[in-house]
Amino acid sequence: MPGRAPGPPRDRSKGRLLRLYEALLGHFGRQHWWPGRTPYEVAVGAVLTQHTAWPNAARAIEALRARGLLTPARVAALDASDLAGVIRPAGTPRVKARRIQALTGWLVESMGGSFSRLRTAPLAPLRRRPNRRRPARPYGIYRIFPVPLRGVSRTQPSRGE
Numbered sequence: 001m002p003g004r005a006p007g008p009p010r011d012r013s014k015g016r017l018l019r020l021y022e023a024l025l026g027h028f029g030r031q032h033w034w035p036g037r038t039p040y041e042v043a044v045g046a047v048l049t050q051h052t053a054w055p056n057a058a059r060a061i062e063a064l065r066a067r068g069l070l071t072p073a074r075v076a077a078l079d080a081s082d083l084a085g086v087i088r089p090a091g092t093p094r095v096k097a098r099r100i101q102a103l104t105g106w107l108v109e110s111m112g113g114s115f116s117r118l119r120t121a122p123l124a125p126l127r128r129r130p131n132r133r134r135p136a137r138p139y140g141i142y143r144i145f146p147v148p149l150r151g152v153s154r155t156q157p158s159r160g161e
Contacts, residue, residue, distance in 0.1 A: 011122045035061075039115035040107070041070050047099045048090040060090035072113040075104045 036042035041061065048057040063086050064070050075083065080101055084093035087100070111117040118126075 011124065014123045017123075038070065040072055041065075043103060043107075043115070044070065044075075044100055047096055047103065048087060050096070052091040057090045060087040063087065063089065072104050072108050075100060076108050076113075 034042055034045070035058075036045055044064065045057060045061055048060050061070075067086060069075055069078065069083075069086065078101075080094070080097045083100060084097035087093050087096055090096060107113055107115070107118075111121070
């Protein structure tokens, strides 16, 4: 696995997931199951596809791309209402804008704005439920990237995934 530190991961669950991922990758090969040019674009796309048809989410992603807003730094600098205006085609723009900004804020604050640090982070802290008195981390962040991101494709996800 390129970029991986030598030796087994310190987290046993993470080690098991990585071995499973490697076995499935070796057997089935890359599946190209989700469109996206960068890991951040995949994460934003995951938020935008919630409760909407894929073509609408794709229009919102394209609008973000056309405005050069598919980087954590640029989204973090946006006002929620401005972001909501850009992602309107995906539906529920105010809710999704808040979720994207929560994801982006967490990524910038905790991981320096890069998913590469997330790949080597221990899983346990990522899985902790947020304290209701503090601003919540983006829910389900551990579901978005449970295994290393490799071979992110531009193909459309198949229905039912």
